[in-house]
Amino acid sequence: MILYVVGYCCWCWALSRSLVIVVACLVIGVIVLSYISFSLYNELNTRVTPLEKENKDLKRQVDYWRRYAESVEANRDQLMETIDDLESRLRNYQMWLSGNASKILYLENIINQYEKIMSELNKLNETYYYRSFRLKDYRNPLLPRETTLHLGYPGEAYINYRLYKKHLKMALKYNPVTGEYSVEQELIEYVKNVVKESIPVFKDISIKLLAAYAEADKEFFTNLVLQIVHQLKYMETSYSKYPVETLVEGVGDCDCLALLLATFLEAAGIDTVLVIEKLGNGLHVRVGVNLPSPPDDLYKYGRTQAKYIRYNNKMYYLAEPTWDITKADPLDPSILGFFIGDPVQTGKVITVIDV
Numbered sequence: 001m002i003l004y005v006v007g008y009c010c011w012c013w014a015l016s017r018s019l020v021i022v023v024a025c026l027v028i029g030v031i032v033l034s035y036i037s038f039s040l041y042n043e044l045n046t047r048v049t050p051l052e053k054e055n056k057d058l059k060r061q062v063d064y065w066r067r068y069a070e071s072v073e074a075n076r077d078q079l080m081e082t083i084d085d086l087e088s089r090l091r092n093y094q095m096w097l098s099g100n101a102s103k104i105l106y107l108e109n110i111i112n113q114y115e116k117i118m119s120e121l122n123k124l125n126e127t128y129y130y131r132s133f134r135l136k137d138y139r140n141p142l143l144p145r146e147t148t149l150h151l152g153y154p155g156e157a158y159i160n161y162r163l164y165k166k167h168l169k170m171a172l173k174y175n176p177v178t179g180e181y182s183v184e185q186e187l188i189e190y191v192k193n194v195v196k197e198s199i200p201v202f203k204d205i206s207i208k209l210l211a212a213y214a215e216a217d218k219e220f221f222t223n224l225v226l227q228i229v230h231q232l233k234y235m236e237t238s239y240s241k242y243p244v245e246t247l248v249e250g251v252g253d254c255d256c257l258a259l260l261l262a263t264f265l266e267a268a269g270i271d272t273v274l275v276i277e278k279l280g281n282g283l284h285v286r287v288g289v290n291l292p293s294p295p296d297d298l299y300k301y302g303r304t305q306a307k308y309i310r311y312n313n314k315m316y317y318l319a320e321p322t323w324d325i326t327k328a329d330p331l332d333p334s335i336l337g338f339f340i341g342d343p344v345q346t347g348k349v350i351t352v353i354d355v
Contacts, residue, residue, distance in 0.1 A: 128152055128154055129153045129154075129155060130151070131150075132150050132151075133148070133149045133227070133228045133231050134147075134148055134231070135149050135227055136333075138223070138297070138301075139220065141300060147213070151247065153244060158244055158245070158248045161244045166190075167239035167241070167242075168186070168190045168240060169239045170183075170283060171283065172276075181278050183276055183350060183351045183353075188353050190240070191259065191274060191353055191355065192353065192354075194240070194243070194263075195263050196355075198243045198263045202264055202267040205264075205267070206225075206267035206268035207268060209264075209268070210268045218292060219291055219293075219295045219296075220297065222265060222291070222319065222340045223340055225261060225265060226319055226338065226339075226340065227330055227331060228264070229257050229260055229264075230321075230325070230330035231325060231330045232247075232252060232325075233251045234254075234257070234324060237252055237256055240255045241256040242259070243264075246259070247260060254284050254285045254322050255283075255285045257321035257322055258274055258286060259274075261287045261319060262274060262287050270289060270290070272288060272316075273287070273288040273352050273353060273354050273355065274287060274353040275287070275309060275318065275349060276349070277348060277350060278347050278350055279347030279348075283350075286318050286319060287321060288309055288316025289316060289319055290315065290317075295340050297339055301339070303341075303342065304343075305341075306343075307341055307342065307344070308341065309349065311354075318341065318344075319341075319342075320337040320342060320344050322337075323337060
């Protein structure tokens, strides 16, 4: 019995020792496995992090190229619509050409004619218009002296005024309600602009004439300019010319000649106005000249008065720009109209234009 107990105790001790060894082995195994697992996790984590970043970059690139592809697709659709529209227009244009061949040919002929005309006009640019005027120093009735003034103007500048400037016709407007005549504002502005644009062209001529010929005597200068204007032929025109046109062409009606006279005087610094009159059944234009002192040259030739108008508290002595060179010598001081202030027939003043 005792031996049995002793043997059982020995067996229990040996069994417990084996269990301890087994438990110890298990603990060591768990520790080793945990270490190995942790090491593997760290290694995997080190490898996965760059891959995740690369994956995000790839996703962004995929999104970018997807949007780009969508944009290209939209542009392609728009481009196709544009191509369709252009093809439609081209077909319409071709149909128009086929139906208007005769008109196109007609326009081409007109263009060719225009080019030929312009070619001929360009030849005029090589010309120089030259005109001579007789001038008479009438101040000594017993010993009158004559001289000649030569004026020239390049063809190119004349063509510019003749073909490319806007022209209006001087005319009166009748109001049937009031029974009065008037001049439209557009025409007044046109007249002012004509003189303003022309002053630089005549400035050198006027200053030379005033200083060298008239010896700074503004009354004598005005009468000399009247002699120049009176040597141009009176002829009705379809519009009011620029002074250069009147001077080069040598003809004009009362408004053209008045504009030329006013431009000469304004270029010399002499205050002038255009006096628009109703004379008979038509319109007549004279020039009013504000002189430093009343004119007196006309009294030496039998005149008894100097005709003038008052405007803006100034006295403007009247000058007659028209002259019939076929019936009277423009250098004959005995004929009315030769002098500034000559008492020629006048009409009803409609308006006065300060140029």
